[in-house]
Each structure stands twice: as C-alpha cells, then as structure tokens.
Amino acid sequence: MRSPASPEEVDSWLRSHGWHPDLHNRVEADRLIDARVRDSARQDFPMAPWGAMREFVSRYAGLEFPAPLAPERVFVADPTLGYEGDAEDITELSAEVGRKLFPVGYEFGESGIVLMDDLGRFFYLHHTGPYFLGENEAHALSSLMRGDQDEVDDYCV
Template identity: 45%
Template sequence: MHRPMHRPSSAGELEDWLAEHGWSPGRDIGDRADALIAERIEDFHSQGQELASLSTARSFLHSYGLLRLPISPTVTLVLDPTGGYEEDAEDIVELAGDLGVPLFPVGYETYEGGVLLIDEDSRFFYLHDTGPYFLGRGPTEMLVNRLTGKTVHASQYYV
C-alpha cells in the first residue's frame, strides 16, 4: 500500500520532518560545508562571475548541508551549493543586483533545477525558470513556505 507523502505545514511539525531526513539540532558537516562553498565560488569564476561567501550561507550549510528533502513525489530539495543549472551564475548575479544585496546559492531542486539562494539577512530566494521568488526569512520559514507552496514574487523586494 502506498503511503501518502507527509509534508509539514507548520514550524512545529518541521523539526520532526527534518529529523526523518537526517537533520538534528547542533548538526554540523564541518569542513565539507567549507569545501562545497569553495567549489561553488570556483564555479562562478569559471562562468566569469564573482561570488563572495556569506556568513549566513556558511552557517546554513554547516547545519543543513547535503540534506535531501522531498518537496513532492517528483521534486527533492538538495541542500548543496554546487548544484543548479548550466550557466546559472549570471542569473544569480542579476537577481542579486535587482535585490541590491549579495546572494549565495545553498541548494537546488531536482526535476527543474531551480536554485535556492540566501542573502546576508537570512532571507531565502528561489530562482526558477518561471522567475525569482521570496521564500521567507530563516530556514524554518523558508522550508515551511516551500513545502506549503507559499511564495511571493521576488520583485516585491527589488531596490
């Protein structure tokens, strides 16, 4: 019998759901997070763009890095900054310019390859082929909003 996929719809349910997928309070992937950040910065350079590490990205990746979180039966959010789509650096730099803040990629989604980004104020944005979206501030709000489909077009945050 196929069990329907459970997705948390509140912050209270989120921690248990995250624990089911390998996260725990105090989790830290250590040097692996730093290596992933360095790899993504190098990838930007190879695409002709600059990317600076953000402390918020580093903190997020140390705690949540390399988790694979099922968003739907066909889509998984992979918290790895090295994923994305071919030649995505230019689009990320353009969105950062529109927002007036630096962004750093911290994950991607399978299936369509959208990129999850964080800014220096722990605001999360999602760059998808249908456009850029704001997902919330902080990991909890971002994940609950992504899982429940609550998104706002990022243009509301442009400078």
Template identity: 40%
Template structure:
C-alpha cells in the same frame, strides 16, 4: 505557517530527513562551498560565500529533503547544484537587490535554485521568476512544501 505546515511540522520533517540539533558538517560542506565559488569564477561572475549562507550550510548542508506528500520532489541543500550560466543571473539579481547572494541549494524536478541573501532570507530563482521563499529556513521550507512564494519585483 503556509498550507498547514507548522514550524513543528517542518522541524519534525527536518529530523526525519537526517538533521539533528547540534549538527555540524563544516568540514564536509567546505569543499562544496569551494566548488561553488570556483564555478562562479569560471563563469566570470565571482560569488564569494556570505556569512549567513556559510552558517546555514554548516548546519543544514548536504541534506536531501524529500517532500512528505510528493516523493518525486526534493530540495537538496548543496551549493553546487545549478546550471550553466546561472552565476550571470545570480550576479544580476544580486545587483538588482543590492545584496550579496549565495547559492545554497536546488529543488527537483523543478530545477529552481535556492539562494540566501546577506540578511538570511531565502530566495527561489526559477525560469518562471524570482521569489521570496521566506525570512528564515523554517518559513522557506513551509512555503516550499506548499509552493507559496512571494514574487520579487
């Protein structure tokens, strides 16, 4: 894994942040998913939830993951975190990629938006560009911890 963060390191970090095997926050996260969908409709770019994102949020939703080496950096697994007008950008990106996208989180202080595509890949959308974070959550987290993203063209 990137930057010395192994899959086991990421797993340990997740557990220290409140995740545990069998975690299921379906009921709690449902209102956040509904709110994100409502926001997208209000902005004029409907973004229905995709199956991969709903499954991911069921397990990891509402976690606040504080960077273990930089306590000022956090990754919040919450689909409602974004900014005004971001659904227009997400819609354009989805069309360019040819895949549905759904917002599943954001990071601070950078303000990047974490998206998932229909194949379960994690995409980082930031003012500086759009990047592939990873093919799965563990890879995406390891790359987030080191800032090692692959630019999407």
C-alpha cells in the same frame, strides 16, 4: 504566500530525513561552497560566501528533503548544483534585490536554485523566474516543505 508551517511541522519534516539540531557538517559545507566560488569565477561572475550562509549549508549538507505533498520536489543543501550561466542570473537577481546572494541549495524536480541573501532572506531562482521563499530560515524551510513561493517583485529595490 500562505502563513508558514508551524515550527513543529518543519522540525518533524527535517528530522524524518536525517536532520537533527546538532548537525554541523562544516567540512562538507566548505568543500561545496568553495567549489561554487571557483565555478562562479570560471563563469566570470564571482560570488563570495559569508558566515551565516556557510552555517546554513553546514546544518543541512548531505541530506535530502522531499516535499511531503510532492515528493518529486526534493530540497538538497548543495550550492554546487545549478546550470551553465547561472552565476550571471544570480548576479542579476542580486542587483534586483539590492543584496548579496549566494546559492545554498537546489530543488530537484523543479530544477530551482535556493539562494540566501546577506540579510538572511531566501529566494528561489526557477526557469520561470525568481521567487521569494521567506524572510528567514524557518519561513524558507516551510516554503520548501510546502512548495510555496511568492513573487519577488515586492523584495526588489
């Protein structure tokens, strides 16, 4: 994976699509997360959210972020988007990386699920397999902006 975009580049990308640092849509984030919890239980692979994950979704819920060089790829911080059976796939990836995972968004165009682990790292579950987006929110947003991913193998237990 190439080095991340500068904080200024990422900030400009986010702001150009309606984001600002004081944005916290907690009501919408809780609604989306609670729907995902119910859906994962319905799929018999229950997932449980945590504070930092809820905070991430609340900062970006309701906004769409098209990738500058590939505008058909749009990141949306909506954990409810996915596919039937995805809770099992997320549970399997969670076991591979040895950490709790929860969806925090989705990427239209590529139909990939963006996941956060309980260490604050980000992963990308795509139909071609799982990928790593970054060690933290800043790196993950840069990866989503640029379309960068890394092989997940280096992050498995």
